[in-house]
Amino acid sequence: MIRHLILAFSVTASMMVPFQAVAAPLGELSRGVGFVNPALYLQQKGPTLAPFAQIRFCLQNPGDCEVGSSAAIVTLTSEKNAELQRVNRAVNGAIIPVNDRSGTMGDVWQADVSAGDCEDFALTKRRKLMSLGWPATALRIAVARTREGEGHAVLVVKTSDGDLVLDNRTSRIRPFRQAGLSWIKIQSGENPRLWFAL
Numbered sequence: 001m002i003r004h005l006i007l008a009f010s011v012t013a014s015m016m017v018p019f020q021a022v023a024a025p026l027g028e029l030s031r032g033v034g035f036v037n038p039a040l041y042l043q044q045k046g047p048t049l050a051p052f053a054q055i056r057f058c059l060q061n062p063g064d065c066e067v068g069s070s071a072a073i074v075t076l077t078s079e080k081n082a083e084l085q086r087v088n089r090a091v092n093g094a095i096i097p098v099n100d101r102s103g104t105m106g107d108v109w110q111a112d113v114s115a116g117d118c119e120d121f122a123l124t125k126r127r128k129l130m131s132l133g134w135p136a137t138a139l140r141i142a143v144a145r146t147r148e149g150e151g152h153a154v155l156v157v158k159t160s161d162g163d164l165v166l167d168n169r170t171s172r173i174r175p176f177r178q179a180g181l182s183w184i185k186i187q188s189g190e191n192p193r194l195w196f197a198l
Contacts, residue, residue, distance in 0.1 A: 111126070
């Protein structure tokens with residue numbers, strides 16, 4: 001009897017088609033969002049170095065870099081979507097684009113500035129959304145390359161519709177796959193001081 005069971009198990013196991021299981025983090029499921037389709041979100045690979053300018057930013061702005069609980073997914077209601085659109089347009093229109101990499105300090109990350117480069121736009125959007133009650137754990141800065149090969153930083157917002165990209169180069173908010181970027185690394189949702197390769 002045991003021999004027949006072992007033989008039956010080995011035949012059944014050899015006929016199985018392999019598949020890749022993807023589990024949503026427990027924190028996402030516990031927030032009532034329901035099924036989370038992993039294809040809608042950037043897939044973190046492993047830990048990587050944070051940009052040095054971001055480390056300096058966190059030392060000078062500890063409130064922007066506090067450790068949170070598990071990463072949140074914001075349910076994107078029509079009201080939340082309108083708020084996201086307003087903040088994106090307002091910040092894109094308020095900051096004069098200036099490349100700060102040529103200074104003696106190198107690249108400097110700042111929020112709430114009148115002039116700055118891509119990461120300053122992203123940090124300002126993140127701060128403004130946090131002041132409106134958006135969870136910091138859903139608001140992550142990501143580093144990428146444009147189609148022209150230029151380094152770029154954007155704000156990625158984790159929503160029920162997927163990872164949405166707020167980019168200073170456009171007023172349109174796009175899903176990460178339609179942003180025209182080659183992704184390099186992203187902040188951890190739980191700890192903005194930690195970064196992951198993409």
